[in-house]
Amino acid sequence: xxxxxxxxxxxxxxxxxxxxxxxxxxxxxxxxxxxxxxxxxxxxxxxxxxxxxxxxxxxxxxxxxxxxxxxxxxxxxxxxxxxxxxxxxxxxxxxxxxxxxxxxxxxxxxxxxxxxxxxxxxxxxxxxxxxxxxxxxxxxxxxxxxxxxxxxxxxxxxxxxxxxxxxxxxxxxxxxxxxxxxxxxxxxxxxxxxxxxxxxxxxxxxxxxxxx
Amino acid sequence: xxxxxxxxxxxxxxxxxxxxxxxxxxxxxxxxxxxxxxxxxxxxxxxxxxxxxxxxxxxxxxxxxxxxxxxxxxxxxxxxxxxxxxxxxxxxxxxxxxxxxxxxxxxxxxxxxxxxxxxxxxxxxxxxxxx
Numbered sequence: 001x002x003x004x005x006x007x008x009x010x011x012x013x014x015x016x017x018x019x020x021x022x023x024x025x026x027x028x029x030x031x032x033x034x035x036x037x038x039x040x041x042x043x044x045x046x047x048x049x050x051x052x053x054x055x056x057x058x059x060x061x062x063x064x065x066x067x068x069x070x071x072x073x074x075x076x077x078x079x080x081x082x083x084x085x086x087x088x089x090x091x092x093x094x095x096x097x098x099x100x101x102x103x104x105x106x107x108x109x110x111x112x113x114x115x116x117x118x119x120x121x122x123x124x125x126x127x128x129x130x131x132x133x134x135x136x137x138x139x140x141x142x143x144x145x146x147x148x149x150x151x152x153x154x155x156x157x158x159x160x161x162x163x164x165x166x167x168x169x170x171x172x173x174x175x176x177x178x179x180x181x182x183x184x185x186x187x188x189x190x191x192x193x194x195x196x197x198x199x200x201x202x203x204x205x206x207x208x209x210x211x212x
Numbered sequence: 213x214x215x216x217x218x219x220x221x222x223x224x225x226x227x228x229x230x231x232x233x234x235x236x237x238x239x240x241x242x243x244x245x246x247x248x249x250x251x252x253x254x255x256x257x258x259x260x261x262x263x264x265x266x267x268x269x270x271x272x273x274x275x276x277x278x279x280x281x282x283x284x285x286x287x288x289x290x291x292x293x294x295x296x297x298x299x300x301x302x303x304x305x306x307x308x309x310x311x312x313x314x315x316x317x318x319x320x321x322x323x324x325x326x327x328x329x330x331x332x333x334x335x336x337x338x339x340x341x342x343x
Contacts, residue, residue: 085342
């Protein structure tokens, strides 16, 4: 406000001064123009500098994200390998399916899919699923599982995630196992959903496992 | 006649303008150095990450008995070929016995190290391979 008043005052002073009555003449006064042009160039340089800094920072962020993604991908892959080894070792055709179901129920991160199906859970896609016709990896709604990841539950009981190492608490997995007997064999199928969120990353891997 | 007019170009103005412009150009030059360093650092991180990920892929496809999967620290004294900088790859393999919570598996930590000037850099990856 003070600034405007001063300008107005200056203008009126000039208007009253016989030397400055001609506005065109005052515009022809070039005093200070070099400094003005220099300042404008300096401002342009500053904008170029800011743009350059932004580019460099963005570039580094992209690289960091790439690194974090690859790191989490390796960890999620490790979790799937971990689950696959356990499933391969333990889902065996020489063990009764009921015994195997108990074995699975007592292990963190592993859940009998029949309980999930019986609970009419949102994580299960169909209510008239025929295990002999449709493998379990077509039936688990991975998006729903991931959306509820920290509050997963079956029949009101919280699902505990498994971890392949206490050193990697940000990498977890959950396995839904389906075991059933046919006339000839016991068949085991499983879906592993591994999630790694180290350093703010978020990688999810779904893998289907089969054993018979 | 008008071109010969030196109105608006006093010596003080020129000196002042040159001084201000010099500061600006100097700052821009320094920023260029930082941009170049940032870009180089990004490139190094991408190279190191790719080296580690490629090694994981390689180890994933090896048989359990392969030399590269024996329980020890594997490292080479010579840098990897094909890169402008010297990247050193090492990986430590540990055999983890089965227990109530974990099946037997190999815990593999992969490290890629490189140096720029007097500064050491390192990227680490943790991975597990089933037996």
